[in-house]
Amino acid sequence: MIRDACLIEDPTTPQEFDVVIIGAGAAGLYALHRMRGLGLSARVFEKGDGVGGTWFWNRYPGARCDVESWDYCYTFSEELEQEWEWTERFPTQPELERYFNHVADRFDLRRDIEFDTRVDQARFDDDRNRWIIRTSSDVTVSARFVVSAAGCLSEVNTPRFEGAETFEGQQIHTARWPKGGINVTGMRVGVIGTGSTGVQAIPQLAKQAEHLFVFQRTPQFAIPARNRPIDDDALEELKHNYRERWELKKASPVGMGRRPPEVSSALEVDEATRTRILEDSWALGGPGFARTFDDVMTNADSNQLTSEFVQDKIREKVEDSAVAESLLAIDHPLGARRLIVEIDYFETYNRPNVTLVDVAAAPIEEITPRGLRTTEDSYDLDLIVYATGFDGMTGALLAMDIQGVGGLPLRAKWSDGAGTYLGLVASGFPNLFMITGPGSPAVFSNVIFSIEQHVDWITDCLAHMLENNLDRIDSDPEAEAEWTRQVHEIAAQTIVGKTDSWWTGANIEGKPRGVTFYLGGTHTYREICEEIAANGYKGFVFQPAGNSATV
Numbered sequence: 370m371i372r373d374a375c376l377i378e379d380p381t382t383p384q385e386f387d388v389v390i391i392g393a394g395a396a397g398l399y400a401l402h403r404m405r406g407l408g409l410s411a412r413v414f415e416k417g418d419g420v421g422g423t424w425f426w427n428r429y430p431g432a433r434c435d436v437e438s439w440d441y442c443y444t445f446s447e448e449l450e451q452e453w454e455w456t457e458r459f460p461t462q463p464e465l466e467r468y469f470n471h472v473a474d475r476f477d478l479r480r481d482i483e484f485d486t487r488v489d490q491a492r493f494d495d496d497r498n499r500w501i502i503r504t505s506s507d508v509t510v511s512a513r514f515v516v517s518a519a520g521c522l523s524e525v526n527t528p529r530f531e532g533a534e535t536f537e538g539q540q541i542h543t544a545r546w547p548k549g550g551i552n553v554t555g556m557r558v559g560v561i562g563t564g565s566t567g568v569q570a571i572p573q574l575a576k577q578a579e580h581l582f583v584f585q586r587t588p589q590f591a592i593p594a595r596n597r598p599i600d601d602d603a604l605e606e607l608k609h610n611y612r613e614r615w616e617l618k619k620a621s622p623v624g625m626g627r628r629p630p631e632v633s634s635a636l637e638v639d640e641a642t643r644t645r646i647l648e649d650s651w652a653l654g655g656p657g658f659a660r661t662f663d664d665v666m667t668n669a670d671s672n673q674l675t676s677e678f679v680q681d682k683i684r685e686k687v688e689d690s691a692v693a694e695s696l697l698a699i700d701h702p703l704g705a706r707r708l709i710v711e712i713d714y715f716e717t718y719n720r721p722n723v724t725l726v727d728v729a730a731a732p733i734e735e736i737t738p739r740g741l742r743t744t745e746d747s748y749d750l751d752l753i754v755y756a757t758g759f760d761g762m763t764g765a766l767l768a769m770d771i772q773g774v775g776g777l778p779l780r781a782k783w784s785d786g787a788g789t790y791l792g793l794v795a796s797g798f799p800n801l802f803m804i805t806g807p808g809s810p811a812v813f814s815n816v817i818f819s820i821e822q823h824v825d826w827i828t829d830c831l832a833h834m835l836e837n838n839l840d841r842i843d844s845d846p847e848a849e850a851e852w853t854r855q856v857h858e859i860a861a862q863t864i865v866g867k868t869d870s871w872w873t874g875a876n877i878e879g880k881p882r883g884v885t886f887y888l889g890g891t892h893t894y895r896e897i898c899e900e901i902a903a904n905g906y907k908g909f910v911f912q913p914a915g916n917s918a919t920v
C-alpha cells in the first residue's frame with residue numbers, strides 16, 4: 370500500500386483510497402482485481418445496481434454480443450477459462466451478465482464496489498497530487514489515482530422529438546430496458562433506429578407485437594451471425610485451445626482468435642475464386658466477414674466487390690422488392706460504419722405484422738399523444754423503442770465534471786476533439802487513466818481483450834511508480850499531440866468513418882467530428898505500449914514523492 374492510503378474513520382475527512390475506479394463493467398472488475406494484486410486500496414463506484422456494464426444495462430430482447438464467446442472473455446485466469454461453460458457462439462445478455470457476476474464472486478470483488486453510485490465530479494488537487502471525487506450519494510472521497518472504466522458505449526443517446534412528453538404510451542431506450550422485460554403482446558410497437566441494437570431487437574419484438582413499425586433513417590450492411598449452440602465436444606475443444614487462441618488474438622489486428630484471410634485482396638484472384646471465398650465467408654457468418662480480404666477496409670474496389678456480394682445476398686432474403694430496395698439504399702462502403710451481425714433480421718420484413726418506414730424520405734416530425742407523425746403519415750403506437758445508440762467514446766467521460774491541473778475541465782480540453790496519449794491518459798490530468806479511451810483501439814477491437822491489455826499496462830505502470838517512489842504521472846503534451854496526429858492520420862487511410870455515424874461523433878449534436886480510434890491494429894498498439902514502457906515510459910512525465918520537480 371502506498372503512502373497515506375488507508376481508510377480514515379473521521380467522518381468529516383474524505384475517505385482516502387489509493388485508487389478509485391469508475392464503473393464495474395468488464396474493465397472496472399478486472400482493474401479492481403489487478404489493483405488489489407498490487408496491494409493498493411481501491412473503491413469502485415458503479416451507477417447500476419449490479420456488475421457487467423454494457424451487459425448489465427442492455428437487456429432489450431435479442432441483446433447479445435456479436436463477438437464470439439470464446440473470444441469475448443477474460444484470458445487472465447486459466448481457472449476461470451476452464452470452469453466457465455459458454456453455451457452459444459454469440460453469448461446472450463443474460464449469459465454475459467451471469468459471467469460477470471461469476472467473475473465478481475469468484476474474485477471476491479463486490480466488497481469494494483459501491484453500487485447505485487455515480488461519479489459526478491473528479492477534481493485534481495495539485496498540491497497533494499490527489500483526486501477529490503464526489504459521487505451522486507453526495508459522498509466525497511480522495512484517491513491518488515483514478516481509473517476510468519466508464520465504458521465506450523454507456524452514455525445513452527435519446528433524440529429529443531417534439532411532443533415526446535405528450536405520448537400516452539410507454540417510451541424506452543434499449544439500454545434502459547427494465548429487468549423484468551416488457552410484454553409487448555398485443556401492442557403496436559415503433560422502433561426508431563436500425564443500428565446493431567435495432568437489428569437485434571426488431572426480430573424479437575416482431576414475434577410478439579401485434580404490429581411493429583421500424584423507422585429506418587440509414588440502411589446498413591448486416592452479416593448473418595450463424596449463431597449455434599456449443600455442444601460438449603466443441604466446449605472441450607474450446608477449453609483445450611484457449612492458450613493457442615490467445616496467441617492468435619495477440620497477433621491479430623482486432624484481437625480476435627481467427628486465422629488471417631486466405632488471400633490479401635479481392636482483386637488478386639479471378640472471379641470464380643473470389644466468389645468461392647466470399648461464399649465461404651458468408652457461410653461462416655459473424656463479424657469476421659469484414660476481413661474476408663485484408664484490404665476490404667482500405668481498398669475501394671475490393672470493398673465494392675464485397676459490398677455488392679452482400680447486397681445480392683440481402684436482396685434474396687426479402688420478398689417485397691420495394692422493401693428490399695429500401696433496406697439496400699446503403700450510402701456508404703461496407704465497414705465505414707460498424708458492421709452489423711444479424712439473426713433473422715431481413716426475413717422479419719416478410720412478416721405481415723412488420724412495416725418498414727423510411728424516415729430519411731419522410732422524417733419524424735413529432736411524437737403525438739397517440740404515436741408518431743412523420744412528414745407523410747401518422748402511426749398509432751403503444752410503445753416507442755429508442756434504439757438510437759450512444760454518445761460513444763467520450764460521452765461517459767464528459768458526463769462527469771473532471772477537472773485537471775489548475776481546474777481545467779476535461780470538457781474544455783476536449784472541446785475541439787479528444788486528444789490523449791495512447792488513449793490512456795490526457796495531459797494536464799495527472800494520475801488519471803482511461804481504459805479503452807479515445808485514441809486507443811477501443812471498440813475497434815475485441816474490446817475485452819483490449820481492456821485486459823490496458824489494465825495490465827496501467828498495473829505495470831503503477832508498479833513502476835511504487836517501486837521508484839513516484840507520486841505523479843502525466844503525459845508530455847507534445848507526445849500527446851503526436852499520438853493524436855497519428856490516430857487521425859491512420860484513420861484517414863481507411864474507409865472507417867467515411868460516413869456519418871457514432872464512430873465520427875456525428876450522431877451527437879455539437880460534438881467535434883472525427884474518428885477517435887487507433888486503427889493501426891491492436892497487435893501494433895500493444896507493441897507500441899510495451900516499447901514505451903520499456904523505454905522508461907517515453908512521453909510520460911513523472912514527479913518523485915515529496916518533490917515538485919518532474920523527471
Ligand code: NA7
Binds near residue numbers: 561566587728
Ligand atoms: P447506432 O449504431 O448509433 O444506431 C443508432 C440508430 O438510431 C441508427 O440507425 C440511427 O440512424 C438511428 N437514429 C438516431 N437518431 C435518430 C433520429 N433522430 N431519427 C431517426 N433515427 C435515428 O447505435 P446502436 O445502439 O445500434 O449500436 C451502437 C454500438 O453498439 C454498435 O456500433 C456496436 O458497437 C454495439 P442514423 O444512422 O443516425 O441515420
